[in-house]
Amino acid sequence: MEGQILDCYADTARNRIVLWVRGEETVKFEYGYRPYFYVQGTGLDDLAKQIAGEAVDTLFESRRTAPSMRTSRLLKISSDNFRLLRRLAEDIYSTGAHSAFTLYDADIPYEQLFMIDRGVFPLARVSVSCGGLVHCMDSVSDMDYDVNAFNVCRMNVAISGKGSAQRISAIDIDGTALRGDERHMLLEAARILGEKDADILITEGGDDDFIRQMYRRAAALSLHSFTLGREEGMRDSYGAKSYTTYGRVMYRPSPAMLRGRIHIDTNNSFLFLESGINGLAEISRLSLIGLQQMSRLSPGTAISSMETAEALKRGVAVPWKKNRPEDFKSASELIVSDRGGFIYTPRPGFYSDVYGVDFSSLYPGIMEKENISVDTLNCGCCSNAAARAPGLSYYFCRKRKGIVPAVAGMLMARRRRYRRSGSAESHDRSNALKWALVTSFGYTGYRNAKFGSIECHESINAFGREMLLKAADIADEMNFSILHGIVDSLWLSGNGDINAFAGRVGKETGIPLCVEGRYRWIVFLRNRGNGEGSLNRYYGEFEDGSMKIRGIELRRSDTPGLVRFAQDTMLQKLRGSSDIGDFLSRASAGIAEIRDIVRCVGRGNYPLEELVITRRTSRNLSEYRTENEQKLALTALRSAGISRSAGETVRFVVAPEGSGGRIIPEQLLSGGELYDACYYTGLVARAVYTMLSPFGYTEERVISALRRS
Ligand SMILES: [Zn+2]
Structure with missing residues (x-):
């Protein structure tokens, strides 16, 4: 038969490699x-x-x-x-x-x-x-493969009751709403999946934990042939766990993986959310990790896997390193944390007519251009001929391509070609590649990554700094002044020719510099801690009216709807500002409009769902010493029979003081609860202050402006 490999995994209990091939029919093959x-x-x-x-x-x-x-x-x-x-x-x-x-x-x-x-x-x-x-019959370097023929079903399941009394109360599958008898719902769900011959099953929260609950209920109801895959039972899986990465406690649910059918849980798949099935497929092909598994892994794991595959294809054995990182940071996050890259701190305030420019894929570009890799570092063959990393004693082989640059170069070349094509699929694939590229640098710096080395990390930083300094010199020569710079981006003001500038920098550094756009205006914010200019907190409006916003509450997924709404109200008011005077009068008008929102909050009938705050827990309930919001939320959840592990998030509303439970978890809201209007007014004031802090506003001043009648 002919077809496409839908899934490939090891069945460890039976010592077989299982291959599902989707052709006219979908067939399973097993190999010793x-x-x-x-x-x-x-x-x-x-x-x-x-x-x-x-x-x-x-x-x-x-x-x-x-x-x-x-x-x-x-x-x-x-x-x-x-x-x-x-x-x-x-x-x-x-x-x-x-x-x-x-x-x-x-x-x-x-x-x-x-x-x-x-x-x-x-x-x-x-x-x-x-x-x-x-x-x-295919080559991994091909770019015109197709995954659009796969049959996709979406399923969501509601569970009622607690602990051992949990029951399936509703199933929505592929547009059909199943209600009523549990046995009937389970059988129908399985039948619909079979009838549609689904290749991919997409859920929201299936891993944690309704897929398993469906199997448990089916067993309890003696539905012995019940399955959501193309074959009975589920794939081997690892358990849920809490782990620490870059100082944050995270939670990873246990994957619920099916046999012969790809289950993707959108709550547990960064890549799928960012880049859809096409992006996931692209990374899965290149990293040799099956779709179902890849959907749950980070782009960093994919990079590591691609580098390993590259080494194996070259006949090179790869050392085993334990304790590899589970998560990743982007280059700019890493650089801000270790201060290794180019930084030009902005002065907080309002600026008009500003250009944003950035190097596209600066770090992967440097890796490729300078051949920076753990296997080319200080090679034996080029010691005299090789140029050293700026200010460092390291050099990299000039005769053979390193493993890390080979992978980075391949990813960049594919991304360039996808970007030129412009189709929706190409866009998704290019987006997935972007995340892999962003990660490739972070991985280089991680000692425990398979191809990580601190020497490479430092060298990349050194070359990066040199390139940005060169760009800054050229900017100076061409009548621009630098307002802000970080890692691979610059913000410039001046009346030179920006395209000529970008062209010259690209030519002299060997890495293309892109003009992101011209800001009509931009505001650089302060650091909360020391009041200096912040490196990654700003907001501004491009000439075409689109906004770019970084580092304020609005961008964070844990911010309550109320606070996001208040900040958005302010941004809409500021849109179109022509100069600082205009900006400030618009800001006052914005505060007046937010005052109406705050009044509405004060009346006590603001929609509760807009007040839900999300927090990540850093430990299990018994390990909390201080009575903070997380602990109170976990306590309230536990008394309702719901447990949460360290690293999982809790969502709650804050009730008035002295009202019994100060923290009410979202799961326990019935709709008529009172909330602490004063607390929420404080949150709004703080968010407004975030945006206006460079202009003489204090939190107190904002609060009193918001309370004025
Ligand atoms: Zn060499």
Whole structure:
């Protein structure tokens, strides 16, 4: 048969690699497979003797290893027992922590090893012979593949009751509303999925946790053949967990993955939300991670996986590093946190006629241009010839392309081509690639990332700073003055020729500089802490009337609707400002309009859903020492039988003091509750102050202006 690889995963209980191929029909193929890993170190002969057994094969091989790329004698350990092999790797790793073993290729998912061995990848067009032999008819570098033929169903499920008394109370699936008898609803949902022959099932919150609840209820009701996949049961999955990344506690629900059908939970998929099925497909193909799995991973994990695949294709073994980061930061966030990049702090205030310019993909561009990679760092062949990173002693090979730059270059080239095409699919794919590129730099700096190295990170920063300084010099020469600069962006005022400027900078630095636009006006804000100009908090209006807003409450998803509405009211008033005088009188008019909103809040009947505040918890209920909003929310939820783990968010309304429960979780709202009008007026005042702080407003002044009758 011919078709497209819909999903590929390892069935660890049965030691099989499973391949679902969607053609005229969707067919499952299973393969026995012998995954492997390598060990380097002293005492390998003893180790080989020790572990040799019926299910385990050992073999010595000469192989190049990252990052040094030197060839060494490695012990290859393989087994067709998946769990046994994983356990063996763990055991050797923990012994190795005390002796001298390094493990390679040990944490690569087995389906990924399989796909590399067989030359296939997710969504590849393949033909499969009667004997199950897969032949790939597609190339991973192709850009005109298609995922639009997939059948997509959307499903949402309501659950009532608590704990063991939970029941399915409603299912909406593909436009059909199922109500009433639970057994009937479950069977109907499964039947509709089968009838539509759904390839992709999209839910909002299916991972956490209504998909599992549906299976549990079906079992309790003895619906033994119930399934939401194309086959009974669910895929193996890891449990929910709370983890810390860059100092924040996050929560990751346990994925509910189906067999033969791709379940995507929009609450648990950054990539799908940002770039839809086309963006997800693009990253899945390139990273050799199946769609269903990829939808739940960060672009950073995809980058790491692409680099690993690139290394394996070159015959290079990749060291196993544990404790890899789960999340990622963008380059500018990282730079602001470690102050490694170019920074020109703005003076807070109002400016008119400002140009915004930025380097497109500055960091990936530098990686590619300077060949910055852990495997090209201080190579043995170019020590004298190579140029060093500015101000540093590091240099990078000039003779062979590094793994990290190869991946970055490939992503940038694809993105350029998608952007030229202009179709909706290309837009989504380009957007997904943008996130992967943003992440590629952050990963370089992370010591525990597979291809991370602090030397590379510093070098990229050094080249980046040099380029921005060069751009600043040219700006000066061409009659522009710099108002603000950060990482890869500059804000300039002046009456030079902006396009000529951008062209010259692009030519002299080798990285294109794009003119983002001309702001009619822009306001740079203060830092809350020290009152100096903030690097990433500003708002302004472009000449075409569109606004750009960064770092204020309006942009944050945890801000209550009321506060967003107040800030938006102010922005609409400020739109069209011609100069500072005009701006300030518009600001006063804005405050007058917000006063009406505050009055409405004061009357006590403002819609409760507009007052819901979202907070991320940083620990479990029992671990909180102070009586903060999160703890009060968790306590109220627990007494209602609802538990939340560290890293999950809580949503609540603040009630008047002395009214029993000060914090009312959203789940417990019935509609008639009182709220603390004074508290909410304070939030609005604070948000207005955020926007007007450079203009002599204080929080107190805003509050009294808002209360004036
Ligand atoms: Zn070299």
